[in-house]
Amino acid sequence: MVRILQIDTSPRHDRSHSRMLAREFMEKWSDLHPETKIIHRDLGLNPVPYIDATWVKAKFTPPEQYTPELASAIELSDDLIDEFLAADRYVLSTPMYNFSIPAVLKSYIDHIVRPRRTFAVGSGGFQGLVTDKKMLIFTARGSDFSPGSAFASLDFQEPFLRTVFNFIGITDIQFINANALNSDRRDKSLAEARTAIQDLTFCW
Ligand SMILES: Cc1cc2nc3c(=O)[nH]c(=O)nc-3n(C[C@H](O)[C@H](O)[C@H](O)COP(=O)(O)O)c2cc1C
Incomplete structure:
Protein backbone atom coordinates (compact mmCIF):
# COMPACT_ATOMS: atom_id res chain seq x y z
CA MET A 1 0.00 0.00 0.00
CA VAL A 2 1.31 3.44 -0.98
CA ARG A 3 0.86 6.24 1.52
CA ILE A 4 0.62 9.74 0.03
CA LEU A 5 0.82 12.88 2.12
CA GLN A 6 -1.06 15.61 0.26
CA ILE A 7 -0.06 19.10 1.36
CA ASP A 8 -2.10 22.07 0.14
CA THR A 9 -0.99 25.59 0.93
CA SER A 10 -3.15 28.12 -0.89
CA PRO A 11 -5.36 30.20 1.45
CA ARG A 12 -7.91 30.15 -1.36
CA HIS A 13 -10.16 27.17 -1.56
CA ASP A 14 -12.47 26.66 -4.53
CA ARG A 15 -10.70 29.40 -6.51
CA SER A 16 -7.21 27.98 -6.04
CA HIS A 17 -5.57 26.66 -9.20
CA SER A 18 -2.80 24.83 -7.36
CA ARG A 19 -5.32 23.00 -5.17
CA MET A 20 -7.47 22.19 -8.18
CA LEU A 21 -4.56 20.57 -10.05
CA ALA A 22 -3.47 18.55 -7.02
CA ARG A 23 -7.07 17.46 -6.44
CA GLU A 24 -7.48 16.40 -10.07
CA PHE A 25 -4.28 14.37 -9.88
CA MET A 26 -5.29 12.71 -6.61
CA GLU A 27 -8.73 11.79 -7.98
CA LYS A 28 -7.22 10.19 -11.08
CA TRP A 29 -4.50 8.49 -9.04
CA SER A 30 -7.00 7.10 -6.52
CA ASP A 31 -9.19 5.71 -9.30
CA LEU A 32 -6.21 3.80 -10.70
CA HIS A 33 -4.67 2.94 -7.33
CA PRO A 34 -7.60 2.49 -4.93
CA GLU A 35 -5.38 0.90 -2.30
CA THR A 36 -3.59 4.24 -1.77
CA LYS A 37 -3.80 5.72 1.73
CA ILE A 38 -4.09 9.49 1.58
CA ILE A 39 -3.23 11.79 4.46
CA HIS A 40 -4.20 15.41 3.92
CA ARG A 41 -2.44 18.35 5.55
CA ASP A 42 -4.10 21.63 4.69
CA LEU A 43 -1.69 24.44 5.56
CA GLY A 44 -3.80 27.00 3.72
CA LEU A 45 -6.80 26.45 5.96
CA ASN A 46 -4.88 25.39 9.09
CA PRO A 47 -1.50 27.17 9.12
CA VAL A 48 1.22 26.00 11.48
CA PRO A 49 2.67 28.69 13.77
CA TYR A 50 6.07 30.27 13.20
CA ILE A 51 8.93 28.80 15.17
CA ASP A 52 10.07 30.91 18.15
CA ALA A 53 13.09 31.21 20.48
CA THR A 54 12.06 28.26 22.69
CA TRP A 55 11.57 26.11 19.61
CA VAL A 56 15.07 27.00 18.33
CA LYS A 57 16.55 26.12 21.73
CA ALA A 58 14.75 22.76 21.65
CA LYS A 59 15.97 22.11 18.11
CA PHE A 60 19.58 22.23 19.30
CA THR A 61 18.98 20.33 22.55
CA PRO A 62 19.21 16.50 22.70
CA PRO A 63 15.73 15.10 23.54
CA GLU A 64 16.98 13.45 26.74
CA GLN A 65 17.80 16.95 28.05
CA TYR A 66 14.41 18.52 27.24
CA THR A 67 12.72 20.48 29.99
CA PRO A 68 8.89 20.33 29.96
CA GLU A 69 8.94 23.77 28.27
CA LEU A 70 11.28 22.61 25.49
CA ALA A 71 9.36 19.38 24.98
CA SER A 72 6.14 21.34 24.62
CA ALA A 73 7.70 23.84 22.19
CA ILE A 74 8.92 21.10 19.83
CA GLU A 75 5.91 18.77 20.11
CA LEU A 76 4.08 20.00 17.02
CA SER A 77 7.28 19.80 14.99
CA ASP A 78 7.76 16.18 16.08
CA ASP A 79 4.18 15.36 15.14
CA LEU A 80 4.58 16.98 11.71
CA ILE A 81 7.81 15.06 11.12
CA ASP A 82 6.21 11.76 12.23
CA GLU A 83 3.43 12.39 9.72
CA PHE A 84 5.93 13.34 7.01
CA LEU A 85 8.14 10.30 7.55
CA ALA A 86 5.17 7.91 7.56
CA ALA A 87 4.43 8.77 3.92
CA ASP A 88 6.02 7.13 0.89
CA ARG A 89 5.14 9.97 -1.49
CA TYR A 90 4.22 13.61 -1.33
CA VAL A 91 1.84 15.70 -3.42
CA LEU A 92 2.43 19.36 -2.65
CA SER A 93 0.41 22.22 -4.12
CA THR A 94 1.47 25.81 -3.75
CA PRO A 95 0.92 29.26 -5.24
CA MET A 96 3.91 31.38 -6.20
CA TYR A 97 3.98 34.31 -3.80
CA ASN A 98 6.51 37.08 -4.39
CA PHE A 99 8.71 34.87 -6.59
CA SER A 100 8.78 32.10 -3.98
CA ILE A 101 6.43 30.22 -1.62
CA PRO A 102 3.68 31.34 0.79
CA ALA A 103 4.77 31.96 4.39
CA VAL A 104 2.65 29.03 5.63
CA LEU A 105 4.70 26.61 3.55
CA LYS A 106 7.98 28.15 4.71
CA SER A 107 6.78 27.85 8.30
CA TYR A 108 5.95 24.16 7.74
CA ILE A 109 9.38 23.56 6.19
CA ASP A 110 11.03 25.21 9.21
CA HIS A 111 9.23 22.66 11.41
CA ILE A 112 10.15 19.54 9.44
CA VAL A 113 13.80 20.25 8.52
CA ARG A 114 15.45 19.11 11.76
CA PRO A 115 18.79 17.56 12.69
CA ARG A 116 18.58 13.92 13.80
CA ARG A 117 15.04 13.66 12.41
CA THR A 118 15.19 14.59 8.70
CA PHE A 119 18.90 15.30 8.22
CA ALA A 120 22.12 14.28 9.92
CA VAL A 121 25.32 16.24 10.46
CA GLY A 122 28.48 14.15 10.31
CA SER A 123 32.15 14.48 9.53
CA GLY A 124 31.28 14.23 5.84
CA GLY A 125 28.81 17.11 6.06
CA PHE A 126 25.04 17.02 5.86
CA GLN A 127 23.11 13.91 4.99
CA GLY A 128 19.41 13.74 4.19
CA LEU A 129 17.51 11.07 6.13
CA VAL A 130 14.26 11.10 4.11
CA THR A 131 15.28 8.62 1.44
CA ASP A 132 13.42 6.43 -1.08
CA LYS A 133 10.52 8.88 -1.41
CA LYS A 134 8.93 10.66 -4.36
CA MET A 135 7.48 14.14 -4.52
CA LEU A 136 5.15 15.79 -7.00
CA ILE A 137 4.77 19.56 -6.76
CA PHE A 138 2.00 21.63 -8.35
CA THR A 139 2.65 25.35 -8.56
CA ALA A 140 0.36 28.15 -9.74
CA ARG A 141 1.82 31.42 -10.97
CA GLY A 142 0.15 34.59 -12.23
CA SER A 143 3.00 35.34 -14.67
CA ASP A 144 5.17 33.19 -16.90
CA PHE A 145 8.36 31.81 -15.34
CA ASP A 184 -4.99 35.13 -21.68
CA ARG A 185 -2.74 32.05 -21.70
CA ARG A 186 -4.41 30.58 -18.63
CA ASP A 187 -6.51 27.98 -20.47
CA LYS A 188 -3.50 26.76 -22.47
CA SER A 189 -1.39 26.56 -19.33
CA LEU A 190 -4.03 24.58 -17.42
CA ALA A 191 -4.50 22.26 -20.40
CA GLU A 192 -0.74 21.56 -20.42
CA ALA A 193 -0.83 20.86 -16.69
CA ARG A 194 -3.72 18.44 -17.18
CA THR A 195 -1.83 16.57 -19.91
CA ALA A 196 1.10 16.20 -17.50
CA ILE A 197 -1.32 14.98 -14.80
CA GLN A 198 -2.74 12.38 -17.15
CA ASP A 199 0.75 11.06 -17.96
CA LEU A 200 1.88 11.02 -14.33
CA THR A 201 -1.21 9.14 -13.20
CA PHE A 202 0.16 6.16 -15.10
CA CYS A 203 3.90 6.50 -14.63
CA TRP A 204 4.59 8.21 -11.27
C1 LIG B 1 0.53 37.71 -2.11
C2 LIG B 1 0.60 37.27 -3.55
C3 LIG B 1 1.83 37.29 -4.18
C4 LIG B 1 1.92 36.87 -5.51
N1 LIG B 1 3.15 36.87 -6.10
C5 LIG B 1 3.26 36.42 -7.38
C6 LIG B 1 4.55 36.36 -8.02
O1 LIG B 1 5.58 36.70 -7.45
N2 LIG B 1 4.59 35.90 -9.28
C7 LIG B 1 3.48 35.49 -9.96
O2 LIG B 1 3.58 35.07 -11.10
N3 LIG B 1 2.24 35.51 -9.37
C8 LIG B 1 2.13 35.96 -8.10
N4 LIG B 1 0.89 35.97 -7.49
C9 LIG B 1 -0.27 35.38 -8.23
C10 LIG B 1 -0.48 33.93 -7.79
O3 LIG B 1 0.67 33.16 -7.94
C11 LIG B 1 -1.59 33.31 -8.66
O4 LIG B 1 -2.78 34.03 -8.47
C12 LIG B 1 -1.84 31.84 -8.32
O5 LIG B 1 -2.86 31.33 -9.13
C13 LIG B 1 -2.21 31.67 -6.84
O6 LIG B 1 -2.32 30.28 -6.53
P1 LIG B 1 -3.75 29.64 -6.18
O7 LIG B 1 -4.60 29.85 -7.41
O8 LIG B 1 -3.46 28.20 -5.94
O9 LIG B 1 -4.29 30.33 -4.97
C14 LIG B 1 0.77 36.42 -6.19
C15 LIG B 1 -0.47 36.41 -5.54
C16 LIG B 1 -0.56 36.85 -4.23
C17 LIG B 1 -1.91 36.83 -3.55
Missing part, protein backbone atom coordinates in the same frame (compact mmCIF):
# COMPACT_ATOMS: atom_id res chain seq x y z
CA SER A 146 8.82 28.91 -17.76
CA PRO A 147 12.31 28.18 -19.15
CA GLY A 148 13.27 30.76 -21.78
CA SER A 149 10.68 33.31 -20.63
CA ALA A 150 11.64 36.84 -19.57
CA PHE A 151 10.98 36.02 -15.87
CA ALA A 152 12.64 32.58 -15.83
CA SER A 153 15.62 33.76 -13.78
CA LEU A 154 13.26 35.22 -11.16
CA ASP A 155 11.77 31.84 -10.26
CA PHE A 156 12.98 31.35 -6.69
CA GLN A 157 10.18 28.91 -5.99
CA GLU A 158 11.19 25.75 -7.87
CA PRO A 159 14.93 26.10 -7.04
CA PHE A 160 14.18 26.67 -3.36
CA LEU A 161 11.80 23.72 -3.07
CA ARG A 162 14.23 21.44 -4.91
CA THR A 163 17.09 22.56 -2.69
CA VAL A 164 15.35 22.17 0.65
CA PHE A 165 13.74 18.81 -0.13
CA ASN A 166 16.99 17.52 -1.70
CA PHE A 167 18.69 18.61 1.52
CA ILE A 168 16.57 16.25 3.61
CA GLY A 169 17.07 13.42 1.11
CA ILE A 170 14.19 13.66 -1.37
CA THR A 171 15.77 13.67 -4.81
CA ASP A 172 12.92 12.33 -6.96
CA ILE A 173 10.93 15.54 -7.37
CA GLN A 174 8.73 16.44 -10.33
CA PHE A 175 7.16 19.84 -10.89
CA ILE A 176 3.99 20.72 -12.75
CA ASN A 177 4.14 24.49 -12.98
CA ALA A 178 1.01 26.25 -14.21
CA ASN A 179 2.37 29.56 -15.49
CA ALA A 180 0.72 32.75 -16.74
CA LEU A 181 -2.59 32.12 -14.99
CA ASN A 182 -3.35 35.85 -14.78
CA SER A 183 -3.16 36.23 -18.56
Whole structure:
Protein backbone atom coordinates (compact mmCIF):
# COMPACT_ATOMS: atom_id res chain seq x y z
CA MET A 1 0.00 0.00 0.00
CA VAL A 2 1.31 3.44 -0.98
CA ARG A 3 0.86 6.24 1.52
CA ILE A 4 0.62 9.74 0.03
CA LEU A 5 0.82 12.88 2.12
CA GLN A 6 -1.06 15.61 0.26
CA ILE A 7 -0.06 19.10 1.36
CA ASP A 8 -2.10 22.07 0.14
CA THR A 9 -0.99 25.59 0.93
CA SER A 10 -3.15 28.12 -0.89
CA PRO A 11 -5.36 30.20 1.45
CA ARG A 12 -7.91 30.15 -1.36
CA HIS A 13 -10.16 27.17 -1.56
CA ASP A 14 -12.47 26.66 -4.53
CA ARG A 15 -10.70 29.40 -6.51
CA SER A 16 -7.21 27.98 -6.04
CA HIS A 17 -5.57 26.66 -9.20
CA SER A 18 -2.80 24.83 -7.36
CA ARG A 19 -5.32 23.00 -5.17
CA MET A 20 -7.47 22.19 -8.18
CA LEU A 21 -4.56 20.57 -10.05
CA ALA A 22 -3.47 18.55 -7.02
CA ARG A 23 -7.07 17.46 -6.44
CA GLU A 24 -7.48 16.40 -10.07
CA PHE A 25 -4.28 14.37 -9.88
CA MET A 26 -5.29 12.71 -6.61
CA GLU A 27 -8.73 11.79 -7.98
CA LYS A 28 -7.22 10.19 -11.08
CA TRP A 29 -4.50 8.49 -9.04
CA SER A 30 -7.00 7.10 -6.52
CA ASP A 31 -9.19 5.71 -9.30
CA LEU A 32 -6.21 3.80 -10.70
CA HIS A 33 -4.67 2.94 -7.33
CA PRO A 34 -7.60 2.49 -4.93
CA GLU A 35 -5.38 0.90 -2.30
CA THR A 36 -3.59 4.24 -1.77
CA LYS A 37 -3.80 5.72 1.73
CA ILE A 38 -4.09 9.49 1.58
CA ILE A 39 -3.23 11.79 4.46
CA HIS A 40 -4.20 15.41 3.92
CA ARG A 41 -2.44 18.35 5.55
CA ASP A 42 -4.10 21.63 4.69
CA LEU A 43 -1.69 24.44 5.56
CA GLY A 44 -3.80 27.00 3.72
CA LEU A 45 -6.80 26.45 5.96
CA ASN A 46 -4.88 25.39 9.09
CA PRO A 47 -1.50 27.17 9.12
CA VAL A 48 1.22 26.00 11.48
CA PRO A 49 2.67 28.69 13.77
CA TYR A 50 6.07 30.27 13.20
CA ILE A 51 8.93 28.80 15.17
CA ASP A 52 10.07 30.91 18.15
CA ALA A 53 13.09 31.21 20.48
CA THR A 54 12.06 28.26 22.69
CA TRP A 55 11.57 26.11 19.61
CA VAL A 56 15.07 27.00 18.33
CA LYS A 57 16.55 26.12 21.73
CA ALA A 58 14.75 22.76 21.65
CA LYS A 59 15.97 22.11 18.11
CA PHE A 60 19.58 22.23 19.30
CA THR A 61 18.98 20.33 22.55
CA PRO A 62 19.21 16.50 22.70
CA PRO A 63 15.73 15.10 23.54
CA GLU A 64 16.98 13.45 26.74
CA GLN A 65 17.80 16.95 28.05
CA TYR A 66 14.41 18.52 27.24
CA THR A 67 12.72 20.48 29.99
CA PRO A 68 8.89 20.33 29.96
CA GLU A 69 8.94 23.77 28.27
CA LEU A 70 11.28 22.61 25.49
CA ALA A 71 9.36 19.38 24.98
CA SER A 72 6.14 21.34 24.62
CA ALA A 73 7.70 23.84 22.19
CA ILE A 74 8.92 21.10 19.83
CA GLU A 75 5.91 18.77 20.11
CA LEU A 76 4.08 20.00 17.02
CA SER A 77 7.28 19.80 14.99
CA ASP A 78 7.76 16.18 16.08
CA ASP A 79 4.18 15.36 15.14
CA LEU A 80 4.58 16.98 11.71
CA ILE A 81 7.81 15.06 11.12
CA ASP A 82 6.21 11.76 12.23
CA GLU A 83 3.43 12.39 9.72
CA PHE A 84 5.93 13.34 7.01
CA LEU A 85 8.14 10.30 7.55
CA ALA A 86 5.17 7.91 7.56
CA ALA A 87 4.43 8.77 3.92
CA ASP A 88 6.02 7.13 0.89
CA ARG A 89 5.14 9.97 -1.49
CA TYR A 90 4.22 13.61 -1.33
CA VAL A 91 1.84 15.70 -3.42
CA LEU A 92 2.43 19.36 -2.65
CA SER A 93 0.41 22.22 -4.12
CA THR A 94 1.47 25.81 -3.75
CA PRO A 95 0.92 29.26 -5.24
CA MET A 96 3.91 31.38 -6.20
CA TYR A 97 3.98 34.31 -3.80
CA ASN A 98 6.51 37.08 -4.39
CA PHE A 99 8.71 34.87 -6.59
CA SER A 100 8.78 32.10 -3.98
CA ILE A 101 6.43 30.22 -1.62
CA PRO A 102 3.68 31.34 0.79
CA ALA A 103 4.77 31.96 4.39
CA VAL A 104 2.65 29.03 5.63
CA LEU A 105 4.70 26.61 3.55
CA LYS A 106 7.98 28.15 4.71
CA SER A 107 6.78 27.85 8.30
CA TYR A 108 5.95 24.16 7.74
CA ILE A 109 9.38 23.56 6.19
CA ASP A 110 11.03 25.21 9.21
CA HIS A 111 9.23 22.66 11.41
CA ILE A 112 10.15 19.54 9.44
CA VAL A 113 13.80 20.25 8.52
CA ARG A 114 15.45 19.11 11.76
CA PRO A 115 18.79 17.56 12.69
CA ARG A 116 18.58 13.92 13.80
CA ARG A 117 15.04 13.66 12.41
CA THR A 118 15.19 14.59 8.70
CA PHE A 119 18.90 15.30 8.22
CA ALA A 120 22.12 14.28 9.92
CA VAL A 121 25.32 16.24 10.46
CA GLY A 122 28.48 14.15 10.31
CA SER A 123 32.15 14.48 9.53
CA GLY A 124 31.28 14.23 5.84
CA GLY A 125 28.81 17.11 6.06
CA PHE A 126 25.04 17.02 5.86
CA GLN A 127 23.11 13.91 4.99
CA GLY A 128 19.41 13.74 4.19
CA LEU A 129 17.51 11.07 6.13
CA VAL A 130 14.26 11.10 4.11
CA THR A 131 15.28 8.62 1.44
CA ASP A 132 13.42 6.43 -1.08
CA LYS A 133 10.52 8.88 -1.41
CA LYS A 134 8.93 10.66 -4.36
CA MET A 135 7.48 14.14 -4.52
CA LEU A 136 5.15 15.79 -7.00
CA ILE A 137 4.77 19.56 -6.76
CA PHE A 138 2.00 21.63 -8.35
CA THR A 139 2.65 25.35 -8.56
CA ALA A 140 0.36 28.15 -9.74
CA ARG A 141 1.82 31.42 -10.97
CA GLY A 142 0.15 34.59 -12.23
CA SER A 143 3.00 35.34 -14.67
CA ASP A 144 5.17 33.19 -16.90
CA PHE A 145 8.36 31.81 -15.34
CA SER A 146 8.82 28.91 -17.76
CA PRO A 147 12.31 28.18 -19.15
CA GLY A 148 13.27 30.76 -21.78
CA SER A 149 10.68 33.31 -20.63
CA ALA A 150 11.64 36.84 -19.57
CA PHE A 151 10.98 36.02 -15.87
CA ALA A 152 12.64 32.58 -15.83
CA SER A 153 15.62 33.76 -13.78
CA LEU A 154 13.26 35.22 -11.16
CA ASP A 155 11.77 31.84 -10.26
CA PHE A 156 12.98 31.35 -6.69
CA GLN A 157 10.18 28.91 -5.99
CA GLU A 158 11.19 25.75 -7.87
CA PRO A 159 14.93 26.10 -7.04
CA PHE A 160 14.18 26.67 -3.36
CA LEU A 161 11.80 23.72 -3.07
CA ARG A 162 14.23 21.44 -4.91
CA THR A 163 17.09 22.56 -2.69
CA VAL A 164 15.35 22.17 0.65
CA PHE A 165 13.74 18.81 -0.13
CA ASN A 166 16.99 17.52 -1.70
CA PHE A 167 18.69 18.61 1.52
CA ILE A 168 16.57 16.25 3.61
CA GLY A 169 17.07 13.42 1.11
CA ILE A 170 14.19 13.66 -1.37
CA THR A 171 15.77 13.67 -4.81
CA ASP A 172 12.92 12.33 -6.96
CA ILE A 173 10.93 15.54 -7.37
CA GLN A 174 8.73 16.44 -10.33
CA PHE A 175 7.16 19.84 -10.89
CA ILE A 176 3.99 20.72 -12.75
CA ASN A 177 4.14 24.49 -12.98
CA ALA A 178 1.01 26.25 -14.21
CA ASN A 179 2.37 29.56 -15.49
CA ALA A 180 0.72 32.75 -16.74
CA LEU A 181 -2.59 32.12 -14.99
CA ASN A 182 -3.35 35.85 -14.78
CA SER A 183 -3.16 36.23 -18.56
CA ASP A 184 -4.99 35.13 -21.68
CA ARG A 185 -2.74 32.05 -21.70
CA ARG A 186 -4.41 30.58 -18.63
CA ASP A 187 -6.51 27.98 -20.47
CA LYS A 188 -3.50 26.76 -22.47
CA SER A 189 -1.39 26.56 -19.33
CA LEU A 190 -4.03 24.58 -17.42
CA ALA A 191 -4.50 22.26 -20.40
CA GLU A 192 -0.74 21.56 -20.42
CA ALA A 193 -0.83 20.86 -16.69
CA ARG A 194 -3.72 18.44 -17.18
CA THR A 195 -1.83 16.57 -19.91
CA ALA A 196 1.10 16.20 -17.50
CA ILE A 197 -1.32 14.98 -14.80
CA GLN A 198 -2.74 12.38 -17.15
CA ASP A 199 0.75 11.06 -17.96
CA LEU A 200 1.88 11.02 -14.33
CA THR A 201 -1.21 9.14 -13.20
CA PHE A 202 0.16 6.16 -15.10
CA CYS A 203 3.90 6.50 -14.63
CA TRP A 204 4.59 8.21 -11.27
C1 LIG B 1 0.53 37.71 -2.11
C2 LIG B 1 0.60 37.27 -3.55
C3 LIG B 1 1.83 37.29 -4.18
C4 LIG B 1 1.92 36.87 -5.51
N1 LIG B 1 3.15 36.87 -6.10
C5 LIG B 1 3.26 36.42 -7.38
C6 LIG B 1 4.55 36.36 -8.02
O1 LIG B 1 5.58 36.70 -7.45
N2 LIG B 1 4.59 35.90 -9.28
C7 LIG B 1 3.48 35.49 -9.96
O2 LIG B 1 3.58 35.07 -11.10
N3 LIG B 1 2.24 35.51 -9.37
C8 LIG B 1 2.13 35.96 -8.10
N4 LIG B 1 0.89 35.97 -7.49
C9 LIG B 1 -0.27 35.38 -8.23
C10 LIG B 1 -0.48 33.93 -7.79
O3 LIG B 1 0.67 33.16 -7.94
C11 LIG B 1 -1.59 33.31 -8.66
O4 LIG B 1 -2.78 34.03 -8.47
C12 LIG B 1 -1.84 31.84 -8.32
O5 LIG B 1 -2.86 31.33 -9.13
C13 LIG B 1 -2.21 31.67 -6.84
O6 LIG B 1 -2.32 30.28 -6.53
P1 LIG B 1 -3.75 29.64 -6.18
O7 LIG B 1 -4.60 29.85 -7.41
O8 LIG B 1 -3.46 28.20 -5.94
O9 LIG B 1 -4.29 30.33 -4.97
C14 LIG B 1 0.77 36.42 -6.19
C15 LIG B 1 -0.47 36.41 -5.54
C16 LIG B 1 -0.56 36.85 -4.23
C17 LIG B 1 -1.91 36.83 -3.55
